[in-house]
Amino acid sequence: MDNLAIARVLAEIGDLLEIKGENPFKIRAYRNAAETASHLAERLADLTPPQRLAIPGIGKDLAAKIGTLIETGSIAYHQELLQEFPASILDLLHLQGVGPKTAALLYRELGIRTLDDLEAAITQGRLRGVKGIGEKKAGQILRAIGERAQVAGRRLMAEATETADPLLAALRAHAPDGDISLVGSLRRGCETTGDLDIVAGGAPPSVIDAFTGYDQVERVLAHGATKSSVLLRGGFQADLRLVARESLGAARQYFTGSKAHNIALRDRALQRGFKLNEYGLYRLEDDAAVAGADEEGIYRALGLAPIPAELRENRGEIEAAEQGTLPVLVTAADLRGDLHMHTTATDGRADIETMARVARDLGHRYIAITDHSQALAMANGLDERAALAHAARIRSVNERVEGITVLAGIECDIRADGTMDLADECLAQLDVVVASVHSAFTQEPEQMTERILRALECPWVDILAHPTGRLLLRREGFRYDMERVFAAAAERGVAIEINSQVDRLDLRDTQARLARDRGVTLIIDSDAHSPAALRNQRWGVAVARRAWLTAADVLNTRTLDELRPLLRRHRAAGSRR
DNA sequence: GCCGTTTTCGGCCCGACTGTTTTCAGTCG
Numbered sequence: 001m002d003n004l005a006i007a008r009v010l011a012e013i014g015d016l017l018e019i020k021g022e023n024p025f026k027i028r029a030y031r032n033a034a035e036t037a038s039h040l041a042e043r044l045a046d047l048t049p050p051q052r053l054a055i056p057g058i059g060k061d062l063a064a065k066i067g068t069l070i071e072t073g074s075i076a077y078h079q080e081l082l083q084e085f086p087a088s089i090l091d092l093l094h095l096q097g098v099g100p101k102t103a104a105l106l107y108r109e110l111g112i113r114t115l116d117d118l119e120a121a122i123t124q125g126r127l128r129g130v131k132g133i134g135e136k137k138a139g140q141i142l143r144a145i146g147e148r149a150q151v152a153g154r155r156l157m158a159e160a161t162e163t164a165d166p167l168l169a170a171l172r173a174h175a176p177d178g179d180i181s182l183v184g185s186l187r188r189g190c191e192t193t194g195d196l197d198i199v200a201g202g203a204p205p206s207v208i209d210a211f212t213g214y215d216q217v218e219r220v221l222a223h224g225a226t227k228s229s230v231l232l233r234g235g236f237q238a239d240l241r242l243v244a245r246e247s248l249g250a251a252r253q254y255f256t257g258s259k260a261h262n263i264a265l266r267d268r269a270l271q272r273g274f275k276l277n278e279y280g281l282y283r284l285e286d287d288a289a290v291a292g293a294d295e296e297g298i299y300r301a302l303g304l305a306p307i308p309a310e311l312r313e314n315r316g317e318i319e320a321a322e323q324g325t326l327p328v329l330v331t332a333a334d335l336r337g338d339l340h341m342h343t344t345a346t347d348g349r350a351d352i353e354t355m356a357r358v359a360r361d362l363g364h365r366y367i368a369i370t371d372h373s374q375a376l377a378m379a380n381g382l383d384e385r386a387a388l389a390h391a392a393r394i395r396s397v398n399e400r401v402e403g404i405t406v407l408a409g410i411e412c413d414i415r416a417d418g419t420m421d422l423a424d425e426c427l428a429q430l431d432v433v434v435a436s437v438h439s440a441f442t443q444e445p446e447q448m449t450e451r452i453l454r455a456l457e458c459p460w461v462d463i464l465a466h467p468t469g470r471l472l473l474r475r476e477g478f479r480y481d482m483e484r485v486f487a488a489a490a491e492r493g494v495a496i497e498i499n500s501q502v503d504r505l506d507l508r509d510t511q512a513r514l515a516r517d518r519g520v521t522l523i524i525d526s527d528a529h530s531p532a533a534l535r536n537q538r539w540g541v542a543v544a545r546r547a548w549l550t551a552a553d554v555l556n557t558r559t560l561d562e563l564r565p566l567l568r569r570h571r572a573a574g575s576r577r
Numbered sequence: 578g579c580c581g582t583t584t585t586c587g588g589c590c591c592g593a594c595t596g597t598t599t600t601c602a603g604t605c606g
Contacts (some may be wrong), residue, residue: 057578099603100604102604134597160580226588227592229606255606259590267590514581
């Protein structure tokens, strides 16, 4: 049983407890544990019971329940709750405007178990007379049922940013003296996001009207004096919060989250005799404002170094901020090159020279052209002969393009048995070899582990690319023993990629952090298939920052002179990094 | 259900908006 399956059960228990009206803190404990489980880099099933107990937010009871779940596939407590409430009523909770109380009421009063039941009940007027539900509420629910497919779902970080940028520009144009900025999960650099959160400080009240009147707004969900929510065309929700300038830092802190970070921070505030809300940090004894205009002041007043938004997940950043050990996170400006991209030789859209010029204009000092190997026949993958001919063309581009060094590489398939798709003699003649899995994703974890380990044994492999093969919102990655692969990569000096394609971002944040902790060097590559996609490294940088990586942890922050000796072909046989 | 250099019991983050209400519960973030 994997972490996501465990997380789903724990989250479902949380939902069921909420419908039941249980202690809110007990509910939070289950949800908190679900959140933790879903982001944990190590597999819970691979941990010993004491190791599970050591995870923050998992105590004796939850550790035991998780153990039972792993061993038997279910938790009795969960099954008992499902006896009280059918699992299908949890769908009701996802409707805008329907929470646990309403769901419980509908089930108890009218026996409503499914969305279809609810829709029928409303259209038949059976909700009339139910306490707390009037005409408007019923209409709202009916609309939510109709819109659920459209509204449901998260967006990729890149897509959400594309939606946010023009909206921010429109608000800034309306309120040029205001300070208007993106907060929420997008500011934290999360790989996907459920909505857009915007904070405006020192802007006129009319900015709210500019927001609800934005031309991409499909429907206004809420419209107050300081807070407003809209549904944008395409079904993406955006929230705007207007605060006074002296509260801007507090509002940005509050709405950037994460929820777990904020709870921990406010707990810390209380312990130190303060109250923290979206307006500021106040002394409990006399309500005097201590900080609020900027985020830094709030963190400092709480005895913390300012915490970068990407780290605010309550995964150790508060302790590190207290001890002054926060990492200096890698930035896009630290990147000097890009070692994974494609051209028209296989499935890219531009030729070598175009890619080189665009990369140079982006500020890169070196790139590697790494087209596909023969196994990817549908992408016109290259065989040994074609790969070497392509390498010659790549190297010749250096004579025509100034200001950047173009390395001849390959993205070589790791075949199902772990052998490389091109012969060693060919790989040995290239400058860089990127190895990837593109087939047989469904191998058992044991087999996949052996497959990747075998690939890392090939002395010419420099980089393991998109190491889980996941596609965000579409496909889970393949499973294998990451600890063993990380250990082998660290031992052999193979870099592991954070792939910056908008729907890959693979490795993910927590896994990249674990890899680094195990001594692996990471690399942030674009895997660009077009010149425009070379800019995608910014998304990979966001993941790297969420993984606590510094420039020193990332291979392509090195100069070319520093990089070359780190490639395996340039290392003395048997030597390690 | 978790957690503890003021606690092994008694805490646990905080406020805006809406709809159904005559003072507030529910939802949301």
